[in-house]
Amino acid sequence: MVERGGSGVPGGRRKQRVSMADVAKLAGVSSQTVSRVSNGHSGVVASTREQVLAAMRELGYRPNSAARALRYGQFNTIGVILFSLSSTGNSRTVEAIATHAAAEGYAITLIPIDVPTQDNVLGAFTRMGELAVDAVIVIMEIHLLDTGTVQLPPGVHVVVVDSDAGDRYSVVDTDQADGARQAVRHLLDLGHRTVWHVTGPQASFAGQRRAQAWRAVLQEAGRPVPPALYGDWSAESGYAAGLVLADPPDCTAVFAANDQMALGLLRAFHERGLSVPYDVSVVGFDDIPDAAFFVPPLTTVHQDFAEVGHRCVQKVLQQIRAGGGGQPGTDLVPTRLVVRDSTAPPRG
Amino acid sequence: MVERGGSGVPGGRRKQRVSMADVAKLAGVSSQTVSRVSNGHSGVVASTREQVLAAMRELGYRPNSAARALRYGQFNTIGVILFSLSSTGNSRTVEAIATHAAAEGYAITLIPIDVPTQDNVLGAFTRMGELAVDAVIVIMEIHLLDTGTVQLPPGVHVVVVDSDAGDRYSVVDTDQADGARQAVRHLLDLGHRTVWHVTGPQASFAGQRRAQAWRAVLQEAGRPVPPALYGDWSAESGYAAGLVLADPPDCTAVFAANDQMALGLLRAFHERGLSVPYDVSVVGFDDIPDAAFFVPPLTTVHQDFAEVGHRCVQKVLQQIRAGGGGQPGTDLVPTRLVVRDSTAPPRG
DNA sequence: ATCATGGGGGCCTTTAATGAG
DNA sequence: GCTCATTAAAGGCCCCCATGA
Structure with a gap:
């Protein structure tokens, strides 16, 4: 047990990453068996399973999501492109997106665009294409998509918030x-x-x-x-x-x-x-x-920012699961007036 | 060319994903050459390069980041665990983290914890271990790390914001x-x-x-x-x-x-x-x-939330690049009093 | 000798097919 | 015939090395 506990065991660099093969070797089984245990599949007798789990704990094994994603063809991650988190609306929408995505087993990846120049936006979209995401939610705020100058990469699942591009993309917006x-x-x-x-x-x-x-x-x-x-x-x-x-x-x-x-x-x-x-x-x-x-x-x-975020996640997951592109169209979330004390009939 | 054109060509499901091999075939070169073009490496003559680029455009090629991550052993992504984005402080810190990370070529992945029970926190840490991230920034807010009941997975690069755990983790905090x-x-x-x-x-x-x-x-x-x-x-x-x-x-x-x-x-x-x-x-x-x-x-x-986010990114990248665990210790960002009109000497 | 290109192998996991008891 | 475990291949990308001009 000398190896545990992080920093710098003298004389030996800690192995960067524990692979299934390492676990298999320690447990005295094949890596296939480790895989089965890791994914809770049947076909592993209890004693073997226990042995494997022990080896996993001992080595601190964590499955390599890159390899898994490569195999499965998906990341369980949704990308979110936005200009700023500092507006109340955006941060609450993003929070709702993150929460609902998490409930569905997805994490979200944030791609901020500091200055909304066309170059930056295009760059973000390009990078997004290369990123480890299965779909993208774009919180636009400004006039770029509907001018047609900016195009989202084809073949990527996309939902857009706050936009006029409902004729080409799947859009969720507050009314x-x-x-x-x-x-x-x-x-x-x-x-x-x-x-x-x-x-x-x-x-x-x-x-x-x-x-x-x-x-x-x-x-x-x-x-x-x-x-x-x-x-x-x-x-x-x-x-x-x-x-x-x-x-x-x-x-x-x-x-x-x-x-x-x-x-x-x-x-x-x-x-x-x-x-x-x-x-x-x-x-x-x-x-x-x-x-x-x-x-x-x-x-x-x-x-209702939370509802906007919720619907974004719904729509984007729908696209992922259906496998097709999103149906163009705008989904409007209703608003309501809250009357407090800053309004009254005019004097006189 | 029947295959192209997005949604539902009748009779033929669109190929899920365009690989380098597909591009190579269309361009009449090896996939190796495509790789070189894709990464901007030298050793490809202009005419060939142009051919490959054309094939990429035609097919809508996007590199598969899973494969790339598998190859390189990293994702260029930093995970951020937090309880809520709705507080000003958190959303501004996260924004700064995202911006600075982006400048260094990293994206950030958000893992929200809706209710800060110990189970949820542990679950988030576990999931984070399996996620496509190279390091983790934890925005704690509450007393969990220093009680010792919650342990971050060993071997993961971690920076903690707002915590008393400076004796065990690398911590950035406002003073x-x-x-x-x-x-x-x-x-x-x-x-x-x-x-x-x-x-x-x-x-x-x-x-x-x-x-x-x-x-x-x-x-x-x-x-x-x-x-x-x-x-x-x-x-x-x-x-x-x-x-x-x-x-x-x-x-x-x-x-x-x-x-x-x-x-x-x-x-x-x-x-x-x-x-x-x-x-x-x-x-x-x-x-x-x-x-x-x-x-x-x-x-x-x-x-200075922006500075907190900035230092988090610096520290976490330092850890990634050095390859070791973070040095425990607390990094304090100074505060300053801004005097406006809500304070005055007492009456009388 | 330099330079453009191609072939093979490995990264780690999962699944299908195959083997041993 | 049946249970359980092993081997082999695939998935996309990039590095090393080899080839040919």
């Missing part, structure tokens, strides 16, 4: 448009004449959808459409927008494209002495856990 | 204690007689360290140590603590173990008509991006 409609209608129903909007980044799908729906609801209702204020999801950009919106006296309601920007709005209005909701109503989007503890608690659109 | 000391001293320096504390979950390492340091600073300064209020990182638990703290008239300063609980405190104090910072000073921990936009902007301890 952004409906969520935004609920938000804007809620404000109009309260009696506001119109609703201002702080957008997400211009390249963002989700942001675009929310802005489109905002505009559409106002137009359908025959209300004036104020100019959109451009944000970048950060609280800071919401704060900047809030400082602008604090001036026009006719701004009584704002729909922010996410909760963090709404937080920035709240602070800006507070600094300028405007009361939320009595002077200005604010609605956010996402329903991050903190939103209920903003001052005042934020009315916002709840997104 | 929790120093951060907490800075926070408490800042409040004492402002003239507060003592400082109350809202803790993290009791099982959390980080939480324990911060609470210990809080207590130690008060004792060293000869100040009374108020009873700790137990939170669970959530804004809700901070809110609950805030409602309690709003009553004792001698509470003029609170140190919350993270920013979200601080957010809950701010709301509770606001509801009770207490002004922050004039009636009560509040300090948080983490410096999440939103903290600067709380009302009022939060004084808090900045954690």
Whole structure:
């Protein structure tokens, strides 16, 4: 037992990796028998099995997943390509993906793209093709797939989150448009004449959808459409927008494209002495856990990130098991408005 | 060429996977030459190379990473075991790990543990051993490794984040204690007689360290140590603590173990008509991006999650390259206090 | 002598076919 | 004829060495 315990047995480098053959030799059987024991197959008498297990323990044997994958042709791993984990939505979606994948016996491999240039995206897709994954989930966020400039490698099982590419890929998305409609209608129903909007980044799908729906609801209702204020999801950009919106006296309601920007709005209005909701109503989007503890608690659109992740895993496993490419089409996860204390009828 | 073209050519199932041999056949060369082209090795004349590349494109060839891993004995993948991605700290650390790993040519595989029972942790470690990873980073958060009940498999390269197991494993951690000391001293320096504390979950390492340091600073300064209020990182638990703290008239300063609980405190104090910072000073921990936009902007301890992730990758790659086990020891990433508007001298 | 290419073997596991009791 | 174990081959890739120009 001198060998055990990790670092540097003097005079002898620890063997890099214990193979089945090593176990077989120690147990005095063939490697075939070891394989059977390892995979719980029948045809090994109890005493032999016990011997083999003992040898495995003694040597600290772990099956080589490369060889196994080579044999079986699959890795039990799903790749996830994304731009950033730092947004609440992404990290929660990824967490749900990881959890549901684990429940099905799959691990997930993360491929981050730090700067979303076309080269980087293509590079990630290429690398992904070479990676030890059976399928890929792409969390897009931005406009690349639907422009056709970026192509996912053919013959790879793919599910895309948050994209317009539903005509070519299997897509799962939150029902952004409906969520935004609920938000804007809620404000109009309260009696506001119109609703201002702080957008997400211009390249963002989700942001675009929310802005489109905002505009559409106002137009359908025959209300004036104020100019959109451009944000970048950060609280800071919401704060900047809030400082602008604090001036026009006719701004009584704002729909922010996410909760963090709404937080920035709240602070800006507070600094300028405007009361939320009595002077200005604010609605956010996402329903991050903190939103209920903003001052005042934020009315916002709840997104079910966990469900998005869940459906991604379902779809991708379906593709793997069916063996074919994914059916194009978009699967929409519903949203719902959560009314808290940041919205009220306009004063007067 | 009937075989090509993705989904369901009638009558013929598409070949599962294109091998080097297939490419070689189409290009009229040996598979060895294909290998050379694939890896950018020299010794292939331009015309041949072009032919091979054409054949690769035509067939949609992607190298089989299982075979490659089998050959090389490594996967270029690092496993990350964690409990949750939903905390800011974890997701930012993981993002940094993924980014730095990618820069070194490694992908990362996520193994989530939904409920941190001992069985689940052991199971994850076992599975990790069989997984296609070259090393493992464990983001522990809770007390399991140092109790000795859970053992990481020997012979696996491991780096642990946030743990007391520095005597046995290679550990990277934020300097929790120093951060907490800075926070408490800042409040004492402002003239507060003592400082109350809202803790993290009791099982959390980080939480324990911060609470210990809080207590130690008060004792060293000869100040009374108020009873700790137990939170669970959530804004809700901070809110609950805030409602309690709003009553004792001698509470003029609170140190919350993270920013979200601080957010809950701010709301509770606001509801009770207490002004922050004039009636009560509040300090948080983490410096999440939103903290600067709380009302009022939060004084808090900045954690460098990116640096933690970076060092994890460095250490783990070092282990892989050196081939040995990791040197036990703890690598501390410094913290710094960021003073904003939620702290002030006590009234009167 | 240099340089482009091809053949053979091995990495480790699993499964089918074959052998021994 | 039946149980259990062994041998052999396959899976895709890359290195070593050999071949031919």
